[in-house]
Amino acid sequence: MKRTQLLIIVGALIAAALGIFSYKVTRLGFPVVPNLDSDTWTIEAKVSFRGRGDPVTLRLALPNSEGQFTVVDETFVASGFGVETDTTDTGRQAVFERRAQDGSAVLFYSAKLIAVDQRYSSDARPTPEAVSDYRRSERRRAIEENATPLLVALDSILTEALEKSAGERSFITQLARLSADESDDRISTIIEGGPPEISNASDRLVFLLNAAGTPARHVQGIILDTDTRQAPLTTWVEYWLGETWVSANGTTAEPLNDARTLPIVYDRQPIVAGDGFNRVGVSWSVARNFESQLSRAMERGSEFAPWVNATSLLSLPIDLQLVFRVLLLIPLGALIIVILKQVIGMPAFGTFMPVLIALAFRETQLFTGIALFTGIVAVGLMLRAYFNQLQLLLVPRLAAVLIIVTFVMMFIALAGEAMGIQTGLSISLFPLVIITMTIERMSLTWEEDGATEAMKKALGSLAGAIPAYYILTSEYIEHFAIVFPELLLIVLAVVLLLGRYTGYKVTEYYRFKVLANAGDKTS
């Protein structure tokens, strides 16, 4: 009876989950795998500087909407500063102003970038002109008048590149190859005679391209190809080829993926300018946003099936979405625990400890996480042993361990910050209470059942946390959980089924091996 009821519930859950899932995939086109070539990004800049007590004017270069991306949802966090954006001939800038700033200050800028397909862009933009004092027409005349070594070398390089090339693109590649070879006498002559900055390979390529009549410019910007938060400023070049600017590697002139390059300033314009401050530092970070295929699916959903959107987590604000990205992994964690406990029979402290530890490891990365966890638990165990000698009562002793663990975590955070290690920040999310409870349970087990048993359980907890960590950090699983939360009904169904599992645990096979083997002999 109970069995039939359970099977009906399980069947209903699985049918509902698969039904909603397949509707969303086949009818609304929700992506089944996360789209790694995502089209939207969030970019953040953090500007830190020190004021001298004077009025401060700080100009921060901003990405503009002219290239592959449209910049939307710009926000500035700059308490005490007046902020305005300004577009000059050198690009877009944010201008932060304050009457007097003494001591250090931090300003934040963030924006969302949406890729725009340039092919459908209607406004034709004017063809740029190569900026150079050495353009071919002028060069010929100049050589005739006064054959300086620079002009001769320049002419020779450009002629060679032209002769070896079949078209404009291969001309650029040849030129880059010649330009990169600093052992070439002509190149060293150009470096000596040309503008000062061209000892640098990318600047030299820009110089040579302009001299050849191909408009080119030097770019500082960000390559959007990582999902890590830190995005260093990179330099590359752009040249005008076939009615459009092409981003390319500064040394080889190999084209870069336009969908992944975000120019910020051109021609060595400063990222930060202004006065009234010193010790300025700018750090950029980039995060990939939710797939545009998703937003298209959401749009389609709002026409055909409004209930899908109303129940979709993607309609929540982004910070809430981030919370759910973690929350929705908890059912999976629970499933892992059920399997570890009921089917495998892993010893561990408490029921959900391994998954909570794994969630904590998500923040710290696995290896730092394990190191921090063992370190803090070891310190806590020693302290608890000492408090036990002082004969403190149970609850105050737990509280004392909790307080000390807080301090240990504070010191680790401070030390990490001082040494420039990021783990310092993430440990603040490490669940404090879990560590304290682990310490208390572990020391109790230690006292009652001995060190072996305590170690066995501690290792069991960690061993459970590691597979859980890998599952909880999988990009695909996270995608599934947030885009298709209905699939968690299947997890519920499996958990319910395992709730009626009366078979053996894997560890019981080892425990009762002697009985299994005895059965062999008699039968």
Add this chain to the structure above:
Amino acid sequence: MIGFGPISKLAKSGVLGMNSRNLDFIAAYNPRRFYPLVDDKVITKKLAIEAGVTVPELYGVIRYGGEMNLLGRIAEKHRSFVVKPANGSGGGGIMVFNGVAKTGLRRMNGQIMLWSDIRYHLNNMLSGMFSMGDGSDQVMVEERLVPHSAFSKLAFGGVPDVRVIVFRGVPVMAMLRLPTAESDGKANLHQGGIGAGIDLITGVTTRGVQHNDSVDVHPDFETPVRDFQVPSWPEILDLASRLGHHIGLGYVGVDIVICEHKGPTLLELNARPGIAIQTANLRGLRPLLLPIHELPSVPEDVKQRIEIAHANWNGESLERFLAPGEEMRRH
């Protein structure tokens, strides 16, 4: 069962796994509301007396810190006694004293435990450190049972006991638990005590295990642990069966101490008895439990239940114990 080699071998041997124990027997036969009856040893004691079972005499109960002076008065009067948490599990927190000194109480190993240490320990017990569930607990002070002299060369520094698994009032399997130096005088198997399987009919031990490994002699005395006749065996079965039937829990572990003076005496009941007893007996529980599960009813008379236990242990069919007109339950 799935045709997975090692696991199916385990199934063939009739081993009762933890999952099956929990679902098929504990969840099916032990109503949750009866748990306090066995978890709280003060209540268990009352029930046992109702069932006509010998229990250790209760000297007093300490409910909160202010009542600790009671311990001093009991110590003066009885000299030898046991202190244990009423809701304790796995023998945690139990302290045995056999004398009074000026500075404290004398423990079994001759050491004096200072009053301050005793008070600290009692406080830990009262705050539920050794107890099931969370929150506070009570401390019981009761008579110290002197183990039967037959055990003098078999129990190191503690009290040996007999664990009988009783299913629907019928004893199904039993083992003798012997404390060792390693187990610190405790009879618990997972702390390094020895478990010896017992022939349910004769009360003679068949084999011993320590840490899941087969042992033939007690490590501290070198005395053999097999072929030992447990004293008062029929009375032990009688006690277990009587209490198991009375308590309302279908699947229960009855722990019995054979006292030199009082004979078989109830130590405690366990609503979730462990499955290690199978290794001690080298026999799976499942084939012993299923026939009793199939009985539509069990007799009220203790003697008849013990007859069933004997037949069951020998692997005989239980059909002859059916009441007129009854049939074995099929599942």
